[in-house]
Amino acid sequence: MGCLSNPSVRRASERLRGLVHESPLRFDRTKGAWLKLESLQRTGSFKVRGALNAILAQAERGALRRVVAASAGNHGAGVAWAAQHVGVPAVIVVPLSAPEAKCARIRRYGAKIVRLGQNFDESLDHARALARSNGWQLIHAFDAIDVIAGQGSIASELSALRPDVVVVPVGGGGLASGMGLGLASTGARLVGVQVVGLDAMARSLRHRPRLARPMPSVADGLRVRRVGRLTRQLCAEHLERIVMVSEQEVCRAMAQLSLDLGLRVEGAGAAVYAALDRVQGSRKCAVITGGNVDAAVMRHALERAGRATPAGRIATAQPVALAG
Numbered sequence: 001m002g003c004l005s006n007p008s009v010r011r012a013s014e015r016l017r018g019l020v021h022e023s024p025l026r027f028d029r030t031k032g033a034w035l036k037l038e039s040l041q042r043t044g045s046f047k048v049r050g051a052l053n054a055i056l057a058q059a060e061r062g063a064l065r066r067v068v069a070a071s072a073g074n075h076g077a078g079v080a081w082a083a084q085h086v087g088v089p090a091v092i093v094v095p096l097s098a099p100e101a102k103c104a105r106i107r108r109y110g111a112k113i114v115r116l117g118q119n120f121d122e123s124l125d126h127a128r129a130l131a132r133s134n135g136w137q138l139i140h141a142f143d144a145i146d147v148i149a150g151q152g153s154i155a156s157e158l159s160a161l162r163p164d165v166v167v168v169p170v171g172g173g174g175l176a177s178g179m180g181l182g183l184a185s186t187g188a189r190l191v192g193v194q195v196v197g198l199d200a201m202a203r204s205l206r207h208r209p210r211l212a213r214p215m216p217s218v219a220d221g222l223r224v225r226r227v228g229r230l231t232r233q234l235c236a237e238h239l240e241r242i243v244m245v246s247e248q249e250v251c252r253a254m255a256q257l258s259l260d261l262g263l264r265v266e267g268a269g270a271a272v273y274a275a276l277d278r279v280q281g282s283r284k285c286a287v288i289t290g291g292n293v294d295a296a297v298m299r300h301a302l303e304r305a306g307r308a309t310p311a312g313r314i315a316t317a318q319p320v321a322l323a324g
Contacts, residue, residue, distance in 0.1 A: 008145065009152035009182045012053040016153050019085070020049055023154075025161060025285075028261065031276040033284035034161060036154065039265050039291030043081050043109075045074035046151060046289050047141075050174060052082035053150030054139050064088055068136045070117075070124040072098035072106075073221060074290050075141040080111035091136070093127040095119055101294060121225055142174030143228025151175045155182025158285060165189040165281035169268040169289055170201045170242060171222040173231030179287070180238025192235065192242040193275040195250060195267075198222045202242045204232050218301050219250050219267030221290060248304065249274040255305035257288075258298065266290040267301070 021042055026035045038046035051069075058064050065088065069079040072094040083090035090111040094103060095118060103113050114130075117123035124140075131138040140147060151174050158166065166183060170176045170192035180190050194202055197215035204210070204227050214223045227235075253270035257263045265273070269288040276286055 006181050006184055008149040009155065009178060012049075012146070012149040013153040013156040015053055015056045016049060016150065019052060020153075022157050030260075031273065031284070031286075033167075033276050033286050034163065035273075036158065036285055036287045037263070038154065039263065039269055039288050043074070043077045044290055044292040045078060046154060046175060046287070047074040047078035048081055049078075049153050050144075050147035050150035050178070051075065051078035051139055052085065053153070054144060054146035055082050055086050055088065055137075057146045058137055059086065063137075066091065066134070066136045067139050068093065068127050068130050069139040069141065070094075070120060070127040071141055072102050072120075072123075074292060076102075076106045076111070077109060077292070079139050080106045080109035084110040091130065093117065093123045093130070095123050099294070105292070119225075120223070140228070142172030142177075143230050145230070148174050148178045148181070148230065148234070150178065152178025152180075152182035154287060155179050155186075158183075159186075161283065161285060162186070163188050163281070163283045163285040165191060165279060165284050167191045167193060167243075167272050167275060167279055167284065167286045169193050169219075169222055169272050169287075170235065170239075171198075171224045171268065173201050173227050173235045175287065175289065176201075176239060177231045177234035180234055184238065189240045189281070190238050191275075191279050192239045193272045194242055194244055195219045195222055195271055196244055196246050198224070199242075199244065200224045201227050201232070201235055202244070205236055205239075205242075217247055217250070217267060218254065218297050219247075219271050221266055221268035222271065243275040243278050245271050245274045251301040251304040254293070254298065254301040255307040258302070259307055263288070264291050264293060264298070266293045267297070270301075
């Protein structure tokens with residue numbers, strides 16, 4: 001993969017040490033697996049790792065400048081926080097339909113919001129145009145060397161656990177690509193998870209037609225139409241297989257994580273939890289990728305799962321703040 005390699009992930013881990021939270025591991029007896037709780041990461045998602053690594057790497061090259069990204073979700077928040085931490089301006093292009101609550105979260109980290117595009121792909125095209133015309137640095141949500149390496153820093157935090165299989169959700173493939181590189185020398189298997197109707201990577205790897213329109217889902221973090229060039233190659237090399245789960249299974253997993261384990265988890269992370277029963281391993285580890293789930297989405301998931309919601313029982317865990 002050219003200049004993207006396991007040393008790239010090691011360098012990213014060194015850059016990020018002390019700046020992002022070393023997210024906790026929790027053993028779940030029901031699934032017989034360890035849960036790597038990136039839902040308790042800074043900004044509530046693993047996405048801050050790739051964003052911060054990309055900006056810090058650019059600074060090391062002496063080319064630090066205003067950054068721009070396309071995202072109405074965790075990547076946008078991660079880029080906004082990382083830019084604020086480093087001290088550079090950030091512009092986040094969001095689709096016209098982006099919920100105001102998500103935009104407000106991005107603004108809280110100091111970024112400027114620009115509403116352009118009907119969906120993520122159109123917003124990304126606009127972000128690319130802004131980067132070209134203004135000389136800004138584009139921080140791609142998944143298909144960028146430094147972003148992939150930053151996501152792979154999670155793998156270095158699993159060295160003491162020595163898992164034999166790691167399970168991750170797959171949207172555009174940035175996390176799976178980084179984890180594949182980070183785990184390459186350990187012998188651990190890497191299994192991806194996608195939701196039925198949100199299978200862009202599986203389609204690409206099987207040379208099937210591209211999704212015309214990804215279906216609506218509580219796992220909106222996996223709602224990608226086009227995967228990346230880099231991520232497709234890396235997923236083809238490192239993913240053992242992709243497990244498909246249904247929307248109903250994701251909702252049941254969100255309910256179980258919230259009501260039984262006290263964990264507020266997004267659909268993408270819950271999809272991994274739902275797939276664990278279909279993954280064999282003596283030391284399984286699932287990366288629970290984010291905890292920024294809207295109240296309305298959580299209510300929908302609980303209702304669809306048919307779970308009672310006694311007052312006060314829905315988990316409200318917040319991201320762990322870092323010192324300083």
